[in-house]
Amino acid sequence: MPINEALAASPDLVGRRSSRPPPPLPLTLITGFLGAGKTTLLNGLLRDPRLADTLVVINEFGEIGLDHLLVERSGDGMLLMNSGCLCCSIRGDLITTLEDALRRRDNGRIAPFERVVIETTGLADPAPILHTIMTHPYLMLRFRLDGVVTLVDAVNGAATLDAHEEAVKQAAVADRIVLTKTDLSGACDQNGLRRRLADLNPGAGVFDAAKGEATAAVLLDCGLYDPNRKSLDVRRWLNAEAFAANAHHDHHHNHGHAASGNDHGHDHAANQSDVNRHDERIRAFCLRRQPPIDPAAFNIFLELLRAAHGPGLLRVKGVIALADDPLRPVVIHGVQHVFHPPVRLEAWPDEDQDTRIVFILRDMSPDFVERLWNACSGAPGIDDADGAALAASPLTPSRRGLLA
Numbered sequence: 001m002p003i004n005e006a007l008a009a010s011p012d013l014v015g016r017r018s019s020r021p022p023p024p025l026p027l028t029l030i031t032g033f034l035g036a037g038k039t040t041l042l043n044g045l046l047r048d049p050r051l052a053d054t055l056v057v058i059n060e061f062g063e064i065g066l067d068h069l070l071v072e073r074s075g076d077g078m079l080l081m082n083s084g085c086l087c088c089s090i091r092g093d094l095i096t097t098l099e100d101a102l103r104r105r106d107n108g109r110i111a112p113f114e115r116v117v118i119e120t121t122g123l124a125d126p127a128p129i130l131h132t133i134m135t136h137p138y139l140m141l142r143f144r145l146d147g148v149v150t151l152v153d154a155v156n157g158a159a160t161l162d163a164h165e166e167a168v169k170q171a172a173v174a175d176r177i178v179l180t181k182t183d184l185s186g187a188c189d190q191n192g193l194r195r196r197l198a199d200l201n202p203g204a205g206v207f208d209a210a211k212g213e214a215t216a217a218v219l220l221d222c223g224l225y226d227p228n229r230k231s232l233d234v235r236r237w238l239n240a241e242a243f244a245a246n247a248h249h250d251h252h253h254n255h256g257h258a259a260s261g262n263d264h265g266h267d268h269a270a271n272q273s274d275v276n277r278h279d280e281r282i283r284a285f286c287l288r289r290q291p292p293i294d295p296a297a298f299n300i301f302l303e304l305l306r307a308a309h310g311p312g313l314l315r316v317k318g319v320i321a322l323a324d325d326p327l328r329p330v331v332i333h334g335v336q337h338v339f340h341p342p343v344r345l346e347a348w349p350d351e352d353q354d355t356r357i358v359f360i361l362r363d364m365s366p367d368f369v370e371r372l373w374n375a376c377s378g379a380p381g382i383d384d385a386d387g388a389a390l391a392a393s394p395l396t397p398s399r400r401g402l403l404a
């Protein structure tokens with residue numbers, strides 16, 4: 001479906017479709033490696049009145065779940081899923097669990113929860129869980145992704161990131177990162193860990209749990225929709241400035257190597273022991289462009305990325321100036337090959353009217369994405385060979401376009 005039709009058909013994130021009165025409920029995913037402190041954080045959050053009407057869904061791996069015994073909430077407000085790992089075998093169970101909870105809420109059989117928090121298993125890949133919420137025809141109407149909160153343990157965090165790609169992915173897709181166990185004597189070089197997390201995911205704020213920074217106020221309501229202002233807060237959600245700052249930081253580091261003749265990584269590599277192979281697969285950057293892009297060209301750009309490189313698009317968020325209506329930008333949000341229906345804003349959120357798309361990429365270079373954009377948009381300086389390759393590519397979509 002071409003983007004304009006997709007826009008007409010899509011619900012907006014505020015739930016302002018005339019025929020659908022209930023606004024979508026915010027849904028937060030709490031993830032983090034085994035033992036990172038998810039249950040501890042959740043217990044702390046549940047004491048906050050903001051979470052009074054929250055349904056907690058806990059996913060446990062294994063036959064006998066224990067975490068629900070540790071979460072200080074009982075009865076209606078908590079559901080335990082322990083038939084497997086959410087991201088692998090029981091996505092159907094997640095759908096059933098959430099649908100069932102909605103039915104009981106709508107029928108008045110349980111307290112009318114206004115928010116859902118899902119705690120994943122430590123081994124979960126968050127992407128398939130996000131896909132379930134973003135693509136299920138009913139769930140995507142009833143829930144909006146408020147944010148992914150990833151916990152990283154300051155004692156084992158660096159070693160866990162070295163050893164487990166899931167942990168790197170959890171940090172890379174986060175909207176917020178909570179550093180836990182900084183109070184313990186074995187806590188590692190926190191500056192090194194923070195730098196590493198900022199390289200993986202510059203847009204995610206990092207909060208120290210032991211210092212009491214990981215509060216409901218900062219971890220909740222970090223999605224596109226700002227319930228306090230009852231509007232879409234694109235700037236806060238996109239946080240493109242953090243990517244620009246990180247690119248600057250990167251530049252300085254790379255510059256340092258060139259001068260020293262060291263081609264190995266960062267100046268601070270010595271502190272980090274080895275620059276890690278998992279981290280090196282991940283690149284975060286912001287594409288910024290001024291001229292509005294033709295909607296068909298934008299379709300082709302996204303469709304090529306999505307179809308051919310979907311697994312590498314760990315997270316994509318953007319605000320786009322389309323040539324057909326440049327004063328009303330379009331917001332996109334994708335996790336790997338799955339994109340949320342685009343949302344047309346009534347106006348630009350502020351004076352900055354450039355297209356900005358932030359990417360967390362795995363095994364893909366920012367340069368490739370930029371060249372693809374240039375080729376699709378007909379930007380000056382386009383390499384003809386790219387244009388020809390695109391035209392000849394069997395992956396180039398037909399008029400039907402993306403977002404079908």
Ligand SMILES: Nc1nc2c(ncn2[C@@H]2O[C@H](COP(=O)(O)OP(=O)(O)OP(=O)(O)O)[C@@H](O)[C@H]2O)c(=O)[nH]1
Nearest residue numbers: 033034035036037038039040122180181182209210
């Ligand atoms: N000192 C200290 N201990 C913490 C902190 N956060 C969590 N812990 C402890 O770490 C241990 C594991 O915490 P949990 O909250 O069970 O971790 P989890 O991520 O839910 O664990 P799994 O569900 O097994 O993956 C517990 O003994 C907690 O008390 C922290 O910030 N400081």
